[in-house]
Each structure stands twice: as structure tokens, then as C-alpha cells.
Amino acid sequence: MSAGLAASGKQALSRPAHRSAGRLAIFIRRLRRNGAGLAGGIVVLLVFAAALCAPAISPYPPNALDFAAYLSAPAFAHPFGTDEQGRDVLSRVIFGGQVSLRVGFIAVSIAMAAGVALGLIAGYYEGWTGTFIMRWMDVMLAFPSILLALAIVAVLGSGITPLMVAVGIASIPQFTRVAQSSVLSTKEADYVQAARVVGCAPVQILIRHILPNIFAPITVLATTGVAAAIITGAALSFLGLGAQPPTPEWGSMLSNGRVYMEKAPWMMVFPGLAIMVTVMSINLFGDGLRDALDPRLK
Amino acid sequence: MGAYILRRLLATLPILLGVSVLVFGILHAVPGDLVRLIAVRESAAITPEQEARIRHQLGLDRPLAVQYAGFVGRAAVGDLGRSFYTNRPVTTSVLEQYPATLELAGAALLFAVVVGGGLGLMAAVRHNTWIDNAAMIFSLGGLSIPIFWSGLLLIYLFAVRLRWVPIVGGLGWKALVLPAVALGYDAAAFIARMVRSSVLEVLRREYVLIAHAKGLSERTVIFRHVLKAAMIPIITLIGLHAGRLLGGTVVVETVFARQGIGRLAVDAVLYKDYFLVQGVVMLAALTYVLLNLVIDVSYAWFDPRIHYQ
Numbered sequence: 001m002s003a004g005l006a007a008s009g010k011q012a013l014s015r016p017a018h019r020s021a022g023r024l025a026i027f028i029r030r031l032r033r034n035g036a037g038l039a040g041g042i043v044v045l046l047v048f049a050a051a052l053c054a055p056a057i058s059p060y061p062p063n064a065l066d067f068a069a070y071l072s073a074p075a076f077a078h079p080f081g082t083d084e085q086g087r088d089v090l091s092r093v094i095f096g097g098q099v100s101l102r103v104g105f106i107a108v109s110i111a112m113a114a115g116v117a118l119g120l121i122a123g124y125y126e127g128w129t130g131t132f133i134m135r136w137m138d139v140m141l142a143f144p145s146i147l148l149a150l151a152i153v154a155v156l157g158s159g160i161t162p163l164m165v166a167v168g169i170a171s172i173p174q175f176t177r178v179a180q181s182s183v184l185s186t187k188e189a190d191y192v193q194a195a196r197v198v199g200c201a202p203v204q205i206l207i208r209h210i211l212p213n214i215f216a217p218i219t220v221l222a223t224t225g226v227a228a229a230i231i232t233g234a235a236l237s238f239l240g241l242g243a244q245p246p247t248p249e250w251g252s253m254l255s256n257g258r259v260y261m262e263k264a265p266w267m268m269v270f271p272g273l274a275i276m277v278t279v280m281s282i283n284l285f286g287d288g289l290r291d292a293l294d295p296r297l298k
Numbered sequence: 299m300g301a302y303i304l305r306r307l308l309a310t311l312p313i314l315l316g317v318s319v320l321v322f323g324i325l326h327a328v329p330g331d332l333v334r335l336i337a338v339r340e341s342a343a344i345t346p347e348q349e350a351r352i353r354h355q356l357g358l359d360r361p362l363a364v365q366y367a368g369f370v371g372r373a374a375v376g377d378l379g380r381s382f383y384t385n386r387p388v389t390t391s392v393l394e395q396y397p398a399t400l401e402l403a404g405a406a407l408l409f410a411v412v413v414g415g416g417l418g419l420m421a422a423v424r425h426n427t428w429i430d431n432a433a434m435i436f437s438l439g440g441l442s443i444p445i446f447w448s449g450l451l452l453i454y455l456f457a458v459r460l461r462w463v464p465i466v467g468g469l470g471w472k473a474l475v476l477p478a479v480a481l482g483y484d485a486a487a488f489i490a491r492m493v494r495s496s497v498l499e500v501l502r503r504e505y506v507l508i509a510h511a512k513g514l515s516e517r518t519v520i521f522r523h524v525l526k527a528a529m530i531p532i533i534t535l536i537g538l539h540a541g542r543l544l545g546g547t548v549v550v551e552t553v554f555a556r557q558g559i560g561r562l563a564v565d566a567v568l569y570k571d572y573f574l575v576q577g578v579v580m581l582a583a584l585t586y587v588l589l590n591l592v593i594d595v596s597y598a599w600f601d602p603r604i605h606y607q
Contacts, residue, residue: 144545
């Protein structure tokens with residue numbers, strides 16, 4: 001009898017508490033009301049689309065050399081000018097988006113997966129395990145994040161993959177902290193207690209009942225995290241520790257443009273502009289997302 | 299107060315211990331064998347006997363726990379080994395470059411507090427006017443422009459075009475202005491936003507209305523009552539940003555070709571000079587931890603309600 005009750009209780013608890021379709025409609029309505037957030041979202045989508053369709057829309061291949069047209073100022077044939085090897089800056093900026101966005105998204109995916117898992121564990125098992133995890137996060141936060149990423153690059157070597165891993169690892173503590181504090185405030189809720197009473201395993205409680213409720217703050221953090229990761233990734237490439245030539249990447253293009261600043265300022269203007277527009281749009285979209293997902297977080 | 303500072307100092311010990319484990323780990327996480335790496339760099343073929351000797355010299359033939367204890371013991375007396383390249387003590391190299399970095403970070407912080415704080419205050423006092431809008435546009439720029447790009451733009455405008463300051467290098471305040479502005483812009487943007495919202499919130503409180511009602515001048519109300527109360531969140535932010543400024547020097551020192559531990563760190567990573575990497579990372583973490591301690595203690599000065607519990 002009691003086993004039957006427990007089974008039906010589990011079944012009832014495994015159903016989503018709210019109708020997701022209704023929540024999605026409210027979310028979209030709120031987001032549409034936020035002009036800046038919406039504009040940010042549209043620009044982010046455009047940057048994404050440009051990066052995805054780079055081979056189709058860029059006027060030249062990114063590494064096509066044309067020594068006859070080296071350091072040409074912006075003109076009809078080359079709207080963003082050319083670099084010291086005659087490569088088209090516009091095409092390189094478009095292709096560069098592929099690398100920078102990939103670094104941003106993969107680094108944040110690494111940080112989110114590891115950070116949320118650690119945060120869930122630290123929040124749910126408050127004792128020794130939780131303290132141990134959170135103290136380690138404090139230690140990681142004792143390093144300025146770019147320096148931590150730099151130290152990890154020192155170990156892994158330069159290149160795009162080590163760059164993504166380094167930026168990802170350096171961003172773990174923020175996700176762990178947010179996830180842990182969200183778990184702490186959620187785990188005493190009635191529905192979590194009820195799940196525990198009917199005998200749900202801790203893993204099931206964490207994944208099915210607690211994780212959906214920390215979705216809002218984590219999504220907001222992930223969005224702004226992508227912007228921060230793009231900047232850190234570009235900074236490390238600028239320093240010569242990330243993407244290596246001839247890969248088109250915004251940070252390394254800026255580093256190259258620095259050398260030709262007097263003769264060809266366009267080489268450093270356009271890649272920088274691309275980073276700024278992308279980062280600003282992601283941040284505006286992140287703000288809009290925060291307000292739409294949970295107005296209390298405002 | 300003394301007891302509080304002591305307690306707070308003791309609380310940083312586990313963090314410092316963790317930092318030492320991470321820094322020690324850098325050397326041991328390097329893929330491949332350190333001795334082989336040194337040999338490859340020197341492009342010298344070494345005999346097994348020489349390899350064993352170097353391994354023994356570096357203490358790499360001992361158990362990991364013993365190596366760690368040795369590392370902490372030596373670090374405690376300021377011995378972080380010698381640079382693979384220059385063979386100079388790491389501590390000497392790092393401490394030589396440290397003042398230049400502190401000078402840059404300090405100037406950037408000063409710029410951020412004066413410009414960011416001033417703009418934020420003006421934006422709040424002249425809420426919803428063009429001053430407010432201009433301050434917020436300034437702040438949006440600071441939040442989105444990467445340091446290395448703002449640095450390059452400043453060099454292009456003020457050094458290449460206007461020729462007001464030297465392009466790179468140079469001495470004195472002229473050489474410090476552009477790097478400090480580039481480094482401090484994003485902190486100034488954050489501080490402007492925070493000062494604006496803190497002051498706006500305090501301006502609505504009753505005691506401010508009473509101060510106005512008593513006939514105090516606006517200047518007195520703002521400086522004596524509003525600013526002091528709005529200071530706590532601002533100090534927290536300054537503390538957070540002081541650490542970020544330290545990290546930012548890594549980029550700014552390279553952009554402006556300045557000396558400092560940031561540039562030393564980049565060079566050390568590029569040349570795989572692992573002891574030097576350890577030294578810089580250790581010093582940066584130490585500075586950051588101490589800075590947070592100072593910030594915590596300074597809260598009470600601004601808010602007498604905090605009683606060092």
C-alpha cells in the first residue's frame with residue numbers, strides 16, 4: 001500500500017510543476033517588451049549567421065594573398081581594406097567570428113557543465129564535501145581570471161583548443177557559486193522535501209527537481225559568460241597565446257594591426273569593432289534575458 | 299579591531315595554502331618531462347647521468363609530498379627558484395617589475411574612482427538629464443570595449459595622430475596617462491553605474507529629505523550624508539575591480555610595451571619559463587588576497603553599524 005503511494009507520489013512529482021508552453025509565451029512576451037535586449041538578440045543572431053555562412057558571404061577566402069593590393073585602404077573592392085599580405089580584412093573579420101564565437105561558447109559550456117555539477121553537489125551535500133568544493137572555488141577566485149587562464153595555457157600550450165579549455169576552467173567558480181547558492185535556497189522547498197520523503201535518489205532530486213529551478217540564473221550567467229569568454233579568448237590570442245597565424249581570429253588580427261597602425265589603421269579598427277559589437281549585443285541580450293526570465297533578479 | 303584583523307588574516311591562510319597547491323601544480327601538470335623540456339630548449343643532448351643530476355638538483359626525484367613541503371618552505375622565505383632563461387632568482391625578477399605594475403594599477407584605479415565616481419554622482423544628482431544619458435553611454439562603452447582595443451585606439455589618436463605622448467615607452471606621467479586610462483576605463487564604467495544607482499537610492503531616504511528640509515546646502519547634503527551612505531557597495535566594487543585591474547595589466551603592459559609583472563607573465567608563458575610563471579601567479583594571488591583583506595577592514599570605517607563580528 002505504502003509502496004503504491006510512494007510510486008504514485010514519484011509519478012506526480014516527476015511531472016513538470018508548470019506548463020512549459022505557458023512559461024515560454026510569458027518569457028517571449030517579456031523579452032519583446034525590452035527594446036535593447038531584443039536589439040542585442042537580433043545583432044547576436046546576425047553575427048552568428050555571418051559566422052556560420054562565412055564561406056558563402058565573405059567576398060574572398062580568408063587567407064587569399066594578393067601582394068599587389070597590400071595595405072589598401074577601405075574601398076569598394078575591399079570594404080574593410082587589406083592587410084600587409086593583401087588579405088581582405090572584411091573576409092577575415094567574418095571568418096574570425098567563427099573562431100571567437102566557438103571559443104566563447106565552448107569555454108562557457110565547459111565552465112557551465114563543470115561549475116553547475118560542482119555547485120549542485122556542494123549545495124546538496126553541505127558538509128565536508130560542500131565545504132571542500134567551495135574552498136577550492138575561493139582559491140581559484142584568488143587569481144585574476146586572465147592570469148589563471150594564462151597559467152593554464154602555460155601548462156597546456158598555445159592554440160585554440162587549450163585556449164577554450166583555459167578560459168573554460170577559469171570561469172568555473174562563478175557557475176559553481178551561483179549553482180550552489182541556488183541549490184541552498186531551493187533544497188528546503190516543500191516539493192524537494194516531498195521528493196525526498198517518497199524516496200527519490202539524490203541524483204534524481206538534483207537533476208529532476210532542483211536543476212530546472214536554477215535554470216534562470218545559470219542561463220543569464222552563461223549569456224554574459226560568453227561575452228566575457230570572447231574577450232578573454234581574444235586577449236590571449238592578442239598576446240600570442242591563443243589562435244596562431246594564419247588563422248583569422250579577432251584578437252590576433254588586432255595584434256597584427258598594431259604593427260601597421262600608422263600606415264593601415266583599418267587593420268585594427270574593424271576586428272576591434274567586431275569584438276565590441278558582439279560583446280555589447282550579448283550583454284544587452286543577457287540583461288533582457290535576465291529581466292524576462294526572472295524579474296526578481298533585476 | 300586588532301582581533302578582527304588577526305581573525306581575518308587567519309581566515310586567509312587556507313586560501314593561501316590552496317594557492318600554493320595550485321601554483322605548485324603548474325610545474326607538475328606540464329605535459330612531458332621538465333628536464334627533457336629544458337634539454338630540448340637548450341638544444342643539447344643530455345646523458346642519463348646529467349638528466350639524473352638535474353632531476354636531483356631540482357628535487358624532482360623526491361616524493362611529491364616532500365617536493366611540495368620543500369616548495370612551501372622555500373616560498374615562505376621568498377625562494378621561488380631561478381628563471382630557466384636568465385638564471386636569476388625568480389623573486390628578484392618579479393619584485394623588480396612589481397612597482398611598475400602597482401604604479402599602473404594605482405593610476406588606473408585613481409582614474410576609475412575619480413572619473414567613474416564623479417560621472418556616477420553627477421548622473422544621479424542630475425537624474426534623467428543629458429548629463430545622466432552621457433554618463434550612461436560612457437559607461438556602456440567601458441563595459442563593451444576590450445582593454446586591448448581601447449589601448450590601441452588611444453595610442454592611435456593621442457600618440458600617432460596628435461603626437462601628444464610618445465607612442466611607446468617614455469618616462470614620467472606622460473607615459474602613464476594612456477595605459478592608466480585604457481586599463482581603468484572598464485572599472486570607471488562599473489563604478490559610474492554603481493555610484494549612480496547607490497546615490498539615487500540614498501537620495502530617496504528620509505534623513506536626506508530632512509537634511510534638505512533643515513536648509514542644508516545641496517553640496518553639504520551630498521558630500522556629508524549621501525556619499526558616505528552610498529560608499530559600502532562602491533568600496534566592494536572597487537575591491538573587485540582592483541583585482542581585475544591587476545589582471546588587466548597583463549594586456550595593457552604588452553599593448554603599451556611597458557615593464558611590469560603582467561608582461562613578465564606573458565613572456566614567461568611564451569618562453570615556457572615555468573618557475574617564473576609560478577612566481578608571477580603567486581605574487582598576483584597574494585596581492586589579490588591582501589587587497590580583499592584591506593577592503594573588508596575598510597568597510598567598518600564607512601559603516602559604523604558593522605562591528606567586526
